[in-house]
Amino acid sequence: MTGPQGDRLVVSRTDGPHWILAGVLLCVAGGFFWMALAATPQGPRVPGWVFGGSFGLLGLNLVFRSLKKPVRNELVIEPAGISRVIGGVAWALRWDELRAASVVKGTQKGARHQVVLSPADDRFESRSRSLVRIGDGGFLVAGLELYETEVPRVRELLAKHVGVTPERVPDTQAPAPPPPVRPTVPEWVPPPVEPSGSVTIHVNGWNRVLLRWLRFFALMIEVGLGAVIEFGPRNGIRTACLVVFIAVFAGMSWVAVLEQQSRARKARVLLELSAAGLRWTTYYRKFTISWAELAELRLPSGHLEFRPAADGFPLDRPDLEPLRLGDGWYRMPRTLSATAVRQFETHIRSVLPAGVPLALGRG
Incomplete structure (x- = not known):
């Protein structure tokens, strides 16, 4: 939004309140709730409560955001x-x-x-x-x-x-050379060498081997506790074993839910390494950075960071502005897990050009 006031101009990107959208969502939620309450069969009630609750939560979230004073x-x-x-x-x-x-x-x-x-x-x-x-x-x-x-x-x-003409060319490039003239009967040439295959790393992935061992030990503990509960004396020891059994079972169930959620389509974060560069992919965002754009790469404590090669990188890549640090470096949106760090250290040397320095380890 731009607000001119004579010789004064305000270019504003301040988010305003969301009362209209919040009202629409709450009305839709009310309609679904009314359908759930008025429906005699059981079938329409379930989707009515589910969709009504979903739209109601979205509307209440916008109401809460609208109550806050927006940051200019x-x-x-x-x-x-x-x-x-x-x-x-x-x-x-x-x-x-x-x-x-x-x-x-x-x-x-x-x-x-x-x-x-x-x-x-x-x-x-x-x-x-x-x-x-x-x-x-x-x-x-x-x-x-x-x-x-x-x-x-x-x-x-x-x-x-x-007092100057506000025009500027960001990058002045030399004109491209004319394409080579092909002979009438081209001679056979070998096909170009294909670059090495890409490697996809699950950024928030879990260590599968460690998870298997954890499940194995939890199973052994549960078997032992189950034997004590079933065949042991009926006293305080049995009660304590029962409490521990329930705690171990609930803990492993929670671990399984978290691990499964990290592999869900909306929660999964992927980092692809190839001869072309880095590719960061999530459900909501995707961007690619070529090796030619990088001057240096480092991985301090699981945070993948890079320094651009050109001074005009912030101008050419405004989409990466949220990743910029104060010292000219850029940091990827999410920390790599321990498993992802090991995969990165294993495969990065095979695709990284020789002209891009790499610093691994803790910083």
Whole structure:
């Protein structure tokens, strides 16, 4: 949402309350509850209670979120300067502190426009994570992408206050060489060598061997306790064995549920290693990072982290902004389990290019 006020422009990404959607969900839930209460046969009652409860929980969740005061997320352009608001003021720059300003579109498919600022002082440094150096002395306003309808107004005000044309090419590439001319009768050439096969790692997977041993020992304990309960004396020892038997059975059932849940389609997290790069896949999100984009890779304490090779990586990959750390490194969204760490250390050397350093172990 953009709010112009004369020479003042506010580009806002603040989430507003969800009263309308919450009301719709609660009405739908009420309809299902009414169906469950009014239905005489038993068949319609079960789906009525199930769906009514589901929609009701979603609606109550939106009501609870709407009661909270939303955190401001805005970019403010005004005659005095430009500032970023994330809850409070994250940073503010006067126009005389800037040499240039640009509205740049990333090179990735589907990328949106972002604002890049070039300070007048080359020694300028920013302590805010929402103002990131990307190269050529420019700083990217990270975490806020512009819609197509907002770009013309933002460009107009930047050009008016900074006094430069806010245009910039993110990556100037040399023109591609013309394709080679094939001969009329091409000679036979051997097929290209296929890259090594990819390896898929279950990031949140459990150690199957350890789980089998755990089940085996639990079974032995349950057999022993069952014998004492069945054939032992009827005193306090039998009662204690019965309590321990129930506790072991409940604990192993809970472990089985958690292990099964980690392999469910919506909870499973996969990391694919191939000659092309890294591919992170979940039920809700998927992204790929090529080896050419990486300068360094490390795995401290199960946290897979990488450092981009190009200064313009934050501009080209705004989708990975939530993964960025304060020191220029990026961290994968989830910690690798002990089993996944061992698989990663086993297979990473076979696909990682020689030019990308790798640091394993605890950091």
